[in-house]
Amino acid sequence: MMNYPLTLAQILEHAHRIHGDKQVTTLLPDGTFHRYNYTALYERVQRLANAITQLGIHCGDRVATYASNTYQHLELYYAIPCIGAVLHPLNVRLSPVQLAQIIREAEDKLIFVDNAFAEQFKTFESKVECDQVINFDPMFADTRTLYEQLIAEATPEYAWDIRDENWAMGLCYTSGTQGEPRGVLYTHRSMFLHTLAANQTDVFGVTEADVVLPIVPMFHAMAWGLPYASMFAGADIVLPGIKPPCIAKLIAETGVTVAAGVPTIWAEAYPELRKRRTDIRRLRRLIVGGEAMPLSLIEAYEKELGVEICHAWGMTEMSPTGTFSKLRGVHRSLSDAEKWKIKAKQGRPIPGVELRLAAETSNGFTELPWDGETIGELQVRSPWTANSYYKAEPSAEHFTTDKWLRTGDMATIDADGYMQIVDRAKALIRSGGESISSVALETALLKHPDVREAVVVGIPDEKWGERPLAVVVLTPIGAVSNRTDADIADILKQQLTSEFPKFWIPDKFVFVDEIPKTSVGKSDKRAILQMFAPTVRR
Ligand code: AMP
Numbered sequence: 001m002m003n004y005p006l007t008l009a010q011i012l013e014h015a016h017r018i019h020g021d022k023q024v025t026t027l028l029p030d031g032t033f034h035r036y037n038y039t040a041l042y043e044r045v046q047r048l049a050n051a052i053t054q055l056g057i058h059c060g061d062r063v064a065t066y067a068s069n070t071y072q073h074l075e076l077y078y079a080i081p082c083i084g085a086v087l088h089p090l091n092v093r094l095s096p097v098q099l100a101q102i103i104r105e106a107e108d109k110l111i112f113v114d115n116a117f118a119e120q121f122k123t124f125e126s127k128v129e130c131d132q133v134i135n136f137d138p139m140f141a142d143t144r145t146l147y148e149q150l151i152a153e154a155t156p157e158y159a160w161d162i163r164d165e166n167w168a169m170g171l172c173y174t175s176g177t178q179g180e181p182r183g184v185l186y187t188h189r190s191m192f193l194h195t196l197a198a199n200q201t202d203v204f205g206v207t208e209a210d211v212v213l214p215i216v217p218m219f220h221a222m223a224w225g226l227p228y229a230s231m232f233a234g235a236d237i238v239l240p241g242i243k244p245p246c247i248a249k250l251i252a253e254t255g256v257t258v259a260a261g262v263p264t265i266w267a268e269a270y271p272e273l274r275k276r277r278t279d280i281r282r283l284r285r286l287i288v289g290g291e292a293m294p295l296s297l298i299e300a301y302e303k304e305l306g307v308e309i310c311h312a313w314g315m316t317e318m319s320p321t322g323t324f325s326k327l328r329g330v331h332r333s334l335s336d337a338e339k340w341k342i343k344a345k346q347g348r349p350i351p352g353v354e355l356r357l358a359a360e361t362s363n364g365f366t367e368l369p370w371d372g373e374t375i376g377e378l379q380v381r382s383p384w385t386a387n388s389y390y391k392a393e394p395s396a397e398h399f400t401t402d403k404w405l406r407t408g409d410m411a412t413i414d415a416d417g418y419m420q421i422v423d424r425a426k427a428l429i430r431s432g433g434e435s436i437s438s439v440a441l442e443t444a445l446l447k448h449p450d451v452r453e454a455v456v457v458g459i460p461d462e463k464w465g466e467r468p469l470a471v472v473v474l475t476p477i478g479a480v481s482n483r484t485d486a487d488i489a490d491i492l493k494q495q496l497t498s499e500f501p502k503f504w505i506p507d508k509f510v511f512v513d514e515i516p517k518t519s520v521g522k523s524d525k526r527a528i529l530q531m532f533a534p535t536v537r538r
Helices: 006-018 037-055 071-082 096-106 116-124 147-153 189-196 220-233 249-254 263-274 297-305 329-334 336-341 440-446 485-497 526-534
Strands: 025-026 035-038 061-067 088-089 110-113 134-136 168-174 184-187 211-214 236-239 258-261 286-289 307-312 321-326 354-361 366-368 376-381 407-415 421-426 428-431 434-437 451-461 464-472 509-511
Touching: 006 037, 006 071, 006 189, 025 071, 035 037, 037 071, 037 147, 061 071, 061 096, 071 147, 071 189, 071 220, 071 336, 096 116, 096 168, 110 116, 110 354, 116 134, 116 336, 134 147, 168 189, 168 220, 168 366, 184 189, 189 220, 189 258, 189 321, 211 249, 211 451, 220 236, 220 258, 220 307, 249 509, 263 297, 297 307, 297 336, 329 336, 329 464, 336 421, 428 451, 434 440, 440 485, 464 485, 464 526, 485 526
Parallel strands: 025 236, 061 088, 061 110, 088 168, 110 134, 211 236, 211 258, 258 286, 286 307, 464 509
Antiparallel strands: 025 035, 168 184, 307 321, 354 366, 354 376, 376 407, 407 421, 428 434, 428 464, 451 464
């Protein structure tokens, strides 16, 4: 057989040659649309590839984007990897301190900044050493090169030359359980294979006739691979900018058939979608993941709107798709209520992904049964799963000796292979589909001289999934001891604000004399949850 390289250049070429007339539509900040087709995109990607090369970017160099979901970002999704450089989308929700640390570790040589975040970028620009910054918009021209100027002045053709499918193509950071973000480096081969797997009928199931709307930000785990999967399938793409003021209106105006985003987005959008039920008739499927999709919301979408919910589970470390919750043929005869119960599980491994449930023993791990009841640590492997973090040796905390990834999720798997997350072993709170490290917040709180102990837990929240709650023990004669609880909470919030993103800051602080402890003297988070959120099953 031919040794045919699996590269993103093949995806781009296929999209251009076979689906050149398919549309990319971007919602602009003024409410109008920017529209062009794959051929126009392809021509601009070629120019961009030449321009980036001219700027001195070589094979393997990291190039960051600080941008929302727009056609420019989509162009960069192809131009950067297709010249052999590494696309590094920065999470705009992280704090300046975290971003500066990530950019330093990644050694990004060039950063592309979206207009929407130009002001925000200025808050940490001086803290990063980066050769060049390219702005999308003339408004922020100052001394910087502009994106359009760069494209206009570049030579038109570029001959793709990815010589090895194992070259890195992308870098995404996940928030680590200990607070320090960890990089995951994807290769052309891993992303190509992820794209093929994601495009199967029983996975994303995107076809040439679809209009795909990735609400999931392009900095979150490569927008779940949708920019590549959609263009390989030849679907039209709708890009929503930052966050559309009204998702229902956008779906109605652009005829979206498949949309993807975290449950918080779909909970928020539901009332408006319901009002416009007749305008969104073409919407046939939502791909939902990042955190658990509540059964009631699945029911609401399927029963009231006739929209199929595909509940997915994955991780940045997995490119990111791992499991997909679709019904089997034998489920056809079940009642709707029984079907929704199955769909609320995180689903079966997609082809190419292996799962196992494990329990730690004194000499390694033993495998647990798939009986739908036994809870174990979920471990995975696949051609698109990382075998180490960027610039780090694989550690026993994250990888087993036989080379499986320890996901940090606790789960059951039933005899049919449906996996259900029941808990998280890692100290992460999931809020709006993003991780908040409880350990990082606890460490930061303990820096205050009057805080003796601090524990942060995730309290269930209807809108966000979970929100952090800080439980604090103060030193008895500290400087703040004569203040009210509200004042002390404000002081502590202030302290956290300089280090962490706004959405990480606990909504509530509770001051107690003592924190419940486990038998080995650790903070007993389960007991704390029972005290402050007694309805939680832990
Ligand atoms: P990230 O790398 O930011 O995408 O986070 C991955 C983590 O998100 C997983 O390890 C899970 O803890 C959580 N997660 C992702 N999808 C789901 C889901 N469908 N249900 C519950 N948790 C999820």
